[in-house]
Amino acid sequence: MTSMKFTPAHATSTAICPGPGSGTGSSVTRVALASGADSVSELARRYPISFAAVHKHVATLERAGLVTKTRHGREQRVRGDAAALRSAHRLLDDLEALWHGRIDRIERILAHPTERAPQ
Amino acid sequence: MTVISVVKDAEARTLTITARFDAPIARVWQIWSDPRQLERWWGPPSHPATVTEHDLAPGGTIRYHMTGPEGDRHGGWFRVRAVDPPHTLELDAGVADAGGHQRPDTPTAVIRVALSEPAGGGTQMEISTAWADDEAMEWMLATGTDAGMTAAAGQIDELLGLPARA
Numbered sequence: 001m002t003s004m005k006f007t008p009a010h011a012t013s014t015a016i017c018p019g020p021g022s023g024t025g026s027s028v029t030r031v032a033l034a035s036g037a038d039s040v041s042e043l044a045r046r047y048p049i050s051f052a053a054v055h056k057h058v059a060t061l062e063r064a065g066l067v068t069k070t071r072h073g074r075e076q077r078v079r080g081d082a083a084a085l086r087s088a089h090r091l092l093d094d095l096e097a098l099w100h101g102r103i104d105r106i107e108r109i110l111a112h113p114t115e116r117a118p119q
Numbered sequence: 120m121t122v123i124s125v126v127k128d129a130e131a132r133t134l135t136i137t138a139r140f141d142a143p144i145a146r147v148w149q150i151w152s153d154p155r156q157l158e159r160w161w162g163p164p165s166h167p168a169t170v171t172e173h174d175l176a177p178g179g180t181i182r183y184h185m186t187g188p189e190g191d192r193h194g195g196w197f198r199v200r201a202v203d204p205p206h207t208l209e210l211d212a213g214v215a216d217a218g219g220h221q222r223p224d225t226p227t228a229v230i231r232v233a234l235s236e237p238a239g240g241g242t243q244m245e246i247s248t249a250w251a252d253d254e255a256m257e258w259m260l261a262t263g264t265d266a267g268m269t270a271a272a273g274q275i276d277e278l279l280g281l282p283a284r285a
Binding site: 061087088089091092093094095096098099100101102103104105106107109110 | 121122125127129130132134136138140141142146147150156159160161163246248253256257259260263
């Protein structure tokens, strides 16, 4: 359907998927978390992507508050913020429960179409 | 099962929930387009929503408040970024101050709704919400659940008192 402008690539997934995104950005985060701290150039070496691409992912994650960047001499080090990640995970779990409640209420409204006529 | 898919992305602070309803697409669209229906499902049972303004056109505003058992009011707003009835709707969602006025300087989430008609009949609705930051997530939790509403009224006041984020 051409009007489905907002459908993300994973919309056809029918599985409950509790994990974070599986893109390169999240891989960088996982590595940064696992190793405590890492340099941007080391991350670029470890992945089949360019230094510029790593920079872009790290900048995105930094804006989201999930990694912090510090300069050590000529190297920029990246550290994953495990607390922030856990916090975002917990919040998403709670928000999922909230939306289940809303979907349940929508279902009940739709089941009783004559209960209150639409305007 | 109504909900058929849940996708959570902690890094992007995005939740995408897909549900299937046994109703025609035009009927499901009404739960957004009819303010009297919107206010019956947006707020938690203890804090029903009252929609006071509802202009579902591009650039239009929807204002609402939720009223608690103590008569306490918690306001919010949506701004319509894009709308294509009965298929897609894209909204900015934010907090209103105590007087119910929207604070355009504090957008907190973008909500994207996509309705489609699957082969098996009925209507599929995908709702994707992307929050700007943890505070935005806390805000929607606080104003979306009974427990959150009860526990977090003070937090909401605190949130409203925060200076605008860059």
